[in-house]
Each structure stands twice: as C-alpha cells, then as structure tokens.
C-alpha cells in the first residue's frame with residue numbers, strides 16, 4: 001500500500017498536519033517515538049485557551065482529535081528514510097518493516113543540551129528554563145541568572161531585564177565579552193561572573209543558589225540558559241535537507257524543503273520555537289501537501 005503522506009513526529013507540528021490531512025480524507029500514517037521536547041515543562045504557555053496545561057495532557061487531547069479522524073499514530077521510532085527512484089518516500093521502523101508514501105513530512109523537533117552543571121536536571125522545567133517567552137512571566141521580578149558558556153550571552157542578558165531588574169550573567173570560565181559589551185552590561189546593572197560554575201542548590205525543583213569553583217555562593221531564584229539544541233534525529237541530514245547556521249532546515253513559506261515532496265515543520269525547521277508556531281507550520285504543511293497531491297491527481301491544463 002502507498003500512503004498519501006507519512007508524518008514522522010507526533011508533537012504539535014506533526015499532529016496539526018495530521019488533522020488537516022485527515023480532514024482532506026487523505027490516507028496517512030503518523031510515527032511518534034514519544035520523546036517530545038517540552039516533556040520537562042511544568043506548564044505550557046503562549047497557546048490561547050490552554051495556558052498552564054501539562055504538555056502530556058495537551059498532546060493527549062491532540063491525539064484524540066487525530067485518531068477520531070481514523071488516523072493511526074504508531075508509537076515507533078523511524079530509523080531511516082529514503083527517496084525512491086519513482087519519487088516516493090520509504091521509511092523503516094526496523095530492518096524488516098518499511099512503509100511508503102507519496103509525500104513525507106518530518107516534524108521530528110529538536111533536543112536541548114542542558115548546561116553541564118552537576119544536578120541541574122533536577123530543576124529543569126521548574127526553575128531552570130531556556131525560553132523567557134515560555135517561562136519569564138512565571139519567574140518575573142525574581143533574582144535571575146543567565147548561564148551562557150558556549151554562546152555569547154550579551155543579548156539575552158539584556159533581554160532578560162524585561163522580566164526582572166536583577167539579572168546576573170554567568171559565563172562559566174569563558175571570557176568572550178568585548179570591552180563594549182561589558183560596559184553596556186554595567187550600564188544596565190547586569191552583573192557578570194566569569195568564574196567556573198561548580199554546582200546548583202535548591203529544594204523541590206526550586207533553585208536557591210549557584211556555587212562557583214572558588215567557593216563563592218550566589219543566591220538566585222531562577223536560571224535561564226542560552227538556546228543550545230540539535231536536530232532530534234538524523235533523518236533531515238540523511239535526506240540531505242539544506243540547513244541554516246543554527247542547524248534547522250530551510251523551507252519555503254509552506255514548509256517545502258529543497259527536496260521535492262519532502263516537507264519539514266515545527267522546531268526542526270527555521271522560525272520561532274513555540275508550540276503555537278509548530279502547530280501553525282504543521283497546518284500550513286498539511287494544506288500544501290494536499291494541494292500538491294491534488295495537482296498530481298487532477299493536473300490543471302491550460303484552457
């Protein structure tokens with residue numbers, strides 16, 4: 001059997017595409033390995049009508065809508081994907097089982113690299129965050145630290161002043177700030193600590209302090225870190241998608257990649273990393289995929 005489309009990834013991007021395509025009566029299959037990006041989050045924000053919902057509950061509601069349309073969501077990891085000589089796409093879930101479709105949508109997301117600070121996982125999603133648009137409101141006016149070792153944290157440190165007057169930039173031993181940046185940070189009352197970070201302390205997921213290698217302790221309530229992520233899986237590179245300098249896939253405005261018939265939506269593609277944006281990209285990809293199938297089925301000849 002050849003499906004109209006296969007969707008790899010059952011997060012907001014993949015599931016919204018599935019809803020659109022299901023409502024177009026398309027034969028589709030969704031694969032999802034279940035390791036969605038915001039699984040650590042203690043509440044989803046910036047999505048109208050769902051503020052504070054747990055990501056697992058949000059996804060459960062979304063899956064119910066998809067399966068009500070008769071679409072199967074297979075809880076399996078897609079290990080390889082190839083474009084065939086007849087311009088179809090074949091995906092493999094293990095060495096023996098493969099599925100083929102006319103169109104492939106990758107909505108596989110990205111995964112975050114947490115700062116390499118002992119014990120930090122305990123606080124992730126509760127008082128340690130990467131996105132102030134997602135969690136800055138809940139942490140507003142608290143003592144904030146920004147951990148930024150591998151990326152110059154200058155811009156984000158200034159940005160965090162929108163949410164709190166008390167911001168300290170930690171570079172964990174790196175000396176990347178220019179003289180101009182240091183004086184600008186001082187001008188905005190942003191403290192900078194360049195000493196190596198040793199550990200973090202707190203209780204029940206709430207951070208209380210950061211310790212440095214020389215024994216100094218800095219009290220704080222919340223820690224943000226600069227975006228440090230990579231593609232969730234290797235399918236986009238296996239299929240030779242064009243990536244930008246941040247490692248996400250370049251697409252046109254309806255999520256079509258440089259490869260005919262291959263679409264990428266959500267965090268794996270360029271744009272802002274928010275649930276509502278991922279879902280919107282999935283919806284756009286769904287409509288574009290249906291239109292492309294319509295053109296193959298009933299080509300419009302000049303009249």
Ligand SMILES: Cc1cc2nc3c(=O)[nH]c(=O)nc-3n(C[C@H](O)[C@H](O)[C@H](O)COP(=O)(O)OP(=O)(O)OC[C@H]3O[C@@H](n4cnc5c(N)ncnc54)[C@H](O)[C@@H]3O)c2cc1C
Nearest residue numbers: 009011012013033034035037038045078109266267273275
């Ligand atoms: C801690 C945290 C908090 C956040 N808070 C917010 C918030 O409050 N508001 C907000 O708007 N955004 C928030 N975000 C961002 C949000 O999580 C992402 O923008 C959103 O999840 C992107 O959706 P997606 O569908 O592109 O990817 P994901 O949600 O990551 O879903 C991708 C899915 O694809 C699956 N997958 C990957 N590879 C394969 C494969 N080879 N085979 C099968 N399945 C595969 C994964 O297992 C996963 O289930 C937060 C992120 C983090 C890390």
